[in-house]
Amino acid sequence: MSDEKLPVASRRDTARGLLTALGHRRGLVLLALVTLFAGVGAALVAPWVIGLMVDDIVAGGSGLLPFGLVLAASVVSAAVLTWVGRVLLARLGQGTIREVRESAFRTALAQPTSRIEAAGTGDLVARLSGDVRAVGEVVEEALPAFLTAVFGIVLSLIGMGALDARFALAALCAAPVQFFALRWFLRRSAPIYRAHRAVVAERGQRTIEAVRGVDTVVALRTEERHLAGIAEASEQAIGLEVRATRVRNDFNVFLNGAEFLGLAAVLVTGYFLVAGGLVELGAATAAALYFLGLFGPMSSLLYRIDDLQDAGASLARLFGVIGLPSPAPRTQERPARRGAIDVEGLRFGHRPDRDDLAGVSLRASAGERIAVVGASGAGKTTLARVLAGALPVSGGDVRHDGRAIGEWHPRDLQDAVIMLSQEPHVFAGTVRDDLGLFADADEERMLAVIDALDAHWIHRLPEGLDTPVGESGHPLTPGQAQHLALVRVALSDASVVILDEATAEAGSADAEILDDAAARAIGARTGIVIAHRLTQAVTADRILVMEDGRIVQSGTHADLVETPGPYARLWAAWTAW
Known part of the structure; x- marks a missing residue:
């Protein structure tokens, strides 16, 4: 492997570079977030309406039609707003990725040829192709799901607190387990993802070298040696992927335990509050539905952190290229050229x-x-x-x-x-x-x-x-x-x-x-x-x-x-x- 690999940006530099790129699209950022937030809020009207329906039924009422109309309006408006929000977010993300990719490519072209060759062209190709693709996939799939999950969790807890603050406190019983599980997961998975990216780049470099020099490889009969080198890098990549899968599976066990603990706490709290006449049955029903509705967003949030971390590693590699020294703008007239x-x-x-x-x-x-x-x-x-x-x-x-x-x-x-x-x-x-x-x-x-x-x-x-x-x-x-x-x-x-x-x-x-x-x-x-x-x-x-x-x-x-x-x-x- 080369001793002069291209640099990888620190977390601070990566965050600074990303914020700078997003700052060029402030209006689109605000519009996308507000629209997505409104879509999630519209969807969370449903548990509250269902709770009101339960109370109406218990009271012997029969006016279900208004509730049904409100539920339908909630579902339709949530679907429309969420769709618009995801489209805006995709436009924002793809525009930002394009700016980062072009900046990385422009900086790479400005480097001395010897610098790129010393690092290995495979590393640069991996950054400008594989890493860009990884970030693009996250923007299209993981980022909207992540933001939706964050908004859903925040609004669900607000909704539960509005019914009774003790419901929100009961739901938070799952938070310590989720927090420590997330820290455990990030601590173990981050080095694996960084190593996986580096190994994939090395495999690309070995493949490019073998393909470019295929005539020489065949003439010297070193096909098996080159294949062995590529296979070695592939085995390392597979081994790291297996390790990452094991870490994700262990993480899943913690999440299931946290969900069980939180739901049990909400149901027990609801039982005692209803039995004591402190809240209506409809409020307890709505609280349970809110927490059940948290299963998906919470799991998505924690799982998507996995994807976002992977994308973060890719962004750090791209901003590492962008951070390379580039020629300053010309400050004087072009010199006369004779050719001596x-x-x-x-x-x-x-x-x-x-x-x-x-x-x-x-x-x-x-x-x-x-x-x-x-x-x-x-x-x-x-x-x-x-x-x-x-x-x-x-x-x-x-x-x-x-x-x-x-x-x-x-x-x-x-x-x-x-x-x-x-x-x-x-x-x-x-x-x-x-x-x-x-x-x-x-x-x-x-x-x-x-x-x-x-x-x-x-x-x-x-x-x-x-x-x-x-x-x-x-x-x-x-x-x-x-x-x-x-x-x-x-x-x-x-x-x-x-x-x-x-x-x-x-x-x-x-x-x-x-x-x-x-x-x-x-x-x-x-x-x-x-x-x-x-x-x-x-x-x-x-x-x-x-x-x-x-x-x-x-x-x-x-x-x-x-x-x-x-x-x-x-x-x-x-x-x-």
Whole structure:
């Protein structure tokens, strides 16, 4: 499991964040609560009317029709008001959830890539999907039931007290048992729910890693090891769910005992009060009905605390993401961008005890195209990601256009530097949508860039620019996906383009086309090309050769191929192959 999990907000921070979100909808909060309260109050008119009917019957009266009409009106008005209240509450809850989800997503996108990767993307996915879903289910089902139960309990006790205060006191005999049962339940269940959420996130992370690297997993024949890891996390989740079920069952025993104690107290009190002539039989009947009516709300209240606690754990995880540091708003004008890069003594290590980059220095003039080559594990991708701001600088100095990379506002740096990796993502939507995600380009410019990069296959798609692609859309070959990503790069107005083996997945038939498209996508801008094929390096203005996190050679292709060293050996092996 990762040692740098995303944080979980404290109860105080979670409550503060939730109240802030609800504060944006004060009117809807008030209207929903008042309507739901009125619906519960209308429903509780029934026991009082039944008590009056009993007294009327005992007195020999026969006017039951008025009582029946009042009962019918009570039931109908309660149903209507409760329905309206639940609808308003659903609107309130879903709107609040949307705000929390979007805030969490926006904050997550603002984090350095290294932070999310260190925590594990599975944890973030679990929070933005599973935790949001859990909160949504509670808002739709548990929250209305919980509030209805609270209002029902309060109004029932008021109703019993209005009949005779001793009925309310008798009903409260069950409260100590319920209180201690609830404390016992919360104390034992809270750690289980937190652990369950963490294990589910870990299982998601392991599943995502196995699916993303399925080719490698199969090639190395490690399927069973990955399945065993997922099974281990699943067994832990099942074990925690079983423990939670046992705790809930024990809690249920306490609740049944409390209900028996309270009902017995109310019936005995009613017996003595009626026998002593202190209250009418109808009042005792109404009191008993009020307490019987408490069974459902009380059980719902205490059981729904279970659901609310689960949702609270999910909200704490979401507000933990929202609480991550985010870039402050821009306070100055965007800096001028030329594309010059200066690196002095750069050090970086994925682990504290090891440098993956050690003493790297380089200078790229504005508009210069530099190819970086070297064996696998030499540090090429790490260097590219540090230059793009995706990884922090551990030591040394990295400057874009004369400013230290740490002095750039993240949004400005993202605008100035664009990086395309070996596995470009095809976003769900039309080709037009995909190309318009990172640049405000009209159709005329899109078509011009498509033609400039020889991506004519886009015109031959079933609906051209309006063809759906991505998941469930028109399937694209790996070469087409990379070509589409290069068109996106060309449409951006970044001053620095970093291509990290961005055409590596292309087959031999697509290689030449994509290499040419990559060069055209960079255009006159500064280009850092992590070269998968040495043919990409031949046309570069300068070549950097890396070994063990260091730059060991620098020069043009013509100079390096004539100089004995690692590049000459790489070129000899490449041309021999």
